[in-house]
Amino acid sequence: MIDLTIENNVAEIVLNAPAKLNSLNEEALGELSSAYDDAAAAAASGAVRALVLRGEGRAFCAGRDISNVHPETDDAVAYLGGLVTPLLRKMAEFPAPTFAAAHGACLGVGLGLLVATDVVYVAENAKLGSPFANLGATLDSGGHWLFTERLGAHRTLDLIYTAELMTGADAVAAGLFSRVMPADELLQRTRDTAQRVASGATGAFRASKALVAGIRDRRIGLWESISEENTAQGELCGSDDYAEGFAAFQEKRTPVFRG
Template sequence: MIQLSITDGVAEVVLNAPEKVNALDEDALTELSQAYDDAAAAASRGEVRALLLRGEGRGFCAGRDISGVVPADDDVLGYLGEQVTPLLRTMSSFPAPTFAAVQGACLGVGLGLAIATDVVYVAENAKIGSPFANLGATLDSGGHWLFTERLGAHRTLDLIYTAELISGADAVASGLFSRAMPADTLLADTRGIVATVATGATEAFLASKELVAQIRDQRVGLWESLSAENQAQADLCATDDYAEGFAAFQQKRKPLFHGPGGSAAE
């Protein structure tokens, strides 16, 4: 159900099981992990400088495929701890900027996929939240962290206790994700942005990705982050893209960035 294509420096990963709103079973998680590994290998060769994750059909991802799960035999830790969490770490550390286009349902593991992506654009009518109150289960895949970090404890527990889903527009207004767009233009608009980013200064973007991760995961303070910024800038100074960017500015022309070890995406 997972498809990977690479065109003009952009890897597009598609969850393609619209008949079940792209719900993910164990085999699908393995396929998805392999797609990211393949795209990362292409990035190491300079063939990928941005990645787009999307879901086919009316929903992004409804979460785990529980249609055949028998609760008494369910290996929850095997699914979440040994498959989902390593996948989310792989996605988060992808060696290029990553984007997700989220429409319809974005729940459970689907929400985790969004959390592990650098930039998330959502359809205004997307549905995001924790429906697990109706299953006797709890929110997973990083949902507690995202909601508590952005919404606070009270609103987080309100959403969990009531199983209320919020729209993409409300999610963006609450600071959960980056931008809300009309559903009928979401994919085209996102593809346009990703294509532009794929022609940018990839090494500088990766430096910022690491700096943001330090602040998020290590709670790095202002002065420690400033010092890390200084070092990142000094490291970038030795790159071809840094030289090209300054030359283009001084010559009043558009820069032509090639990224790490690759050729410029056209």
């Protein structure tokens, strides 16, 4: 149910179980993890310089596939801690810019996949939130962090207690994700952006990705962040893309970056 294609330096990973709204069981999580491994190997060789994640059908991902889960034998810690969390970390550390095109239901683990992606574009018809109150469970896969960080404690608990869902437009207006788009334009615009980024100075983009992760995960302050920026810039100034960018600017032409 997980498809991977690579074309023009862009990897596209597709959640392809539309009849189940792309919900993920243990097997599907394994396939998704393997797809990211394969894409990362291609990135290491220079064949992939950006990645797009999307879902087929009416939804991006409705979360965990619980159709065959029995509460009396379920091991949520094994599913989340053993499978989901390592996948999310792998996604967040992918060695190239990553993009997600999210439409329809984006819930539970599906929301977590978006948390672990660099840039998320959502359709106006996207549905995001915490439906877990209806299951006697709690929000997982990074949802508490995302909502509290972007929305504050009061709005987070309001969403959790009521199980009310936000539209894609509401989510972007609240600062959860990058941009909202009409559903019929979402995928092509996401692909176009990823293609444009893949033609850019992806080494510099990787440096920015690491700098942002440091601010997010280590809570570094202004001056430490500036110091790390200085170090990153110093490392980049010896690169071919750095030389090309400066030469193109001085010669008044479009740069040709190699990544």
